[in-house]
Amino acid sequence: MPQPPADATAMLLIRHFETALLELFARGELSGTTHTCLGQEHVPVAVSGLLEPDDHVLSNHRGHGHYLARFDDPEGLLAEIMGRKGALCQGVGGSQHLYRPGYLSTGVQGESLPVAAGLALHLRRRRPGALACAYIGDGTWGEGAVYEALNIAALWHLPLLVVVEHNGIAQSTPTARAMAGTIAGRAAAFGIAHTLVTATDPARIRAGLAPLVARVRHGEPLIAEFRVPRLGPHSKGDDTRTAEQVAALDDWYPAVAAADPGLDRAQRDRVASVVAEVTARPMAEWDQG
Numbered sequence: 001m002p003q004p005p006a007d008a009t010a011m012l013l014i015r016h017f018e019t020a021l022l023e024l025f026a027r028g029e030l031s032g033t034t035h036t037c038l039g040q041e042h043v044p045v046a047v048s049g050l051l052e053p054d055d056h057v058l059s060n061h062r063g064h065g066h067y068l069a070r071f072d073d074p075e076g077l078l079a080e081i082m083g084r085k086g087a088l089c090q091g092v093g094g095s096q097h098l099y100r101p102g103y104l105s106t107g108v109q110g111e112s113l114p115v116a117a118g119l120a121l122h123l124r125r126r127r128p129g130a131l132a133c134a135y136i137g138d139g140t141w142g143e144g145a146v147y148e149a150l151n152i153a154a155l156w157h158l159p160l161l162v163v164v165e166h167n168g169i170a171q172s173t174p175t176a177r178a179m180a181g182t183i184a185g186r187a188a189a190f191g192i193a194h195t196l197v198t199a200t201d202p203a204r205i206r207a208g209l210a211p212l213v214a215r216v217r218h219g220e221p222l223i224a225e226f227r228v229p230r231l232g233p234h235s236k237g238d239d240t241r242t243a244e245q246v247a248a249l250d251d252w253y254p255a256v257a258a259a260d261p262g263l264d265r266a267q268r269d270r271v272a273s274v275v276a277e278v279t280a281r282p283m284a285e286w287d288q289g
């Protein structure tokens with residue numbers, strides 16, 4: 001199904017941004033680490049369309065798409081990853097640890113969920129109708145903090161939306177070999193609503209989620225589980241799967257790019273321009289005092 005222009009624009013921006021990062025690493029122009037969201041771009045694009053300005057977003061190590069869907073700021077994000085002038089956090093956060101009012105990401109598995117629960121409690125008290133949205137992966141369900149946060153969210157009726165990007169592999173371990181039961185079953189254990197999303201069209205996803213998210217704003221926490229592929233490696237070049245296994249995964253990109261080649265080319269060119277401009281900047285300076 002053809003995507004609305006705004007959705008397709010955002011999805012293509014994220015795809016080309018992530019691809020550009022891997023190319024920069026391959027050329028030796030980036031150091032450290034990065035975790036791309038190739039194949040999962042539609043999730044934050046769909047979810048961000050349901051969020052209001054007062055809502056808070058808690059992201060994770062694979063969070064570039066979450067940030068770009070929320071703020072459309074590839075320049076600030078790339079500058080942060082490269083440690084260049086104009087960096088979002090002066091270059092000290094890098095790829096995983098980003099802060100902006102209403103947005104926080106961390107590379108520590110499971111840490112964002114208890115923080116999100118605390119923010120949800122604050123929002124319930126001070127900004128009724130606002131919610132906290134936490135993105136986690138299927139591998140994060142091995143962390144005890146997840147269950148403590150869900151317990152509190154259910155007991156205190158917190159406006160907490162948990163978005164699970166279930167890509168079926170935790171770094172290099174298939175989820176089926178590490179997690180017993182289902183995410184739906186674990187949500188049921190706390191009396192928390194759960195919905196499974198398999199679509200890739202953001203408009204269709206939002207239509208299904210909108211009434212559920214409206215309930216979240218009134219103190220009914222929700223776990224929205226998205227079944228997605230992870231088309232890229234865990235981090236840069238460390239994919240343990242065969243090329244054939246990766247090629248067999250579903251990808252939304254070919255259909256969307258073919259539907260509007262001009263838009264695809266425009267977003268590719270935009271990312272190339274951002275890379276050229278940010279790479280030419282001097283390194284960021286910060287007070288180490």
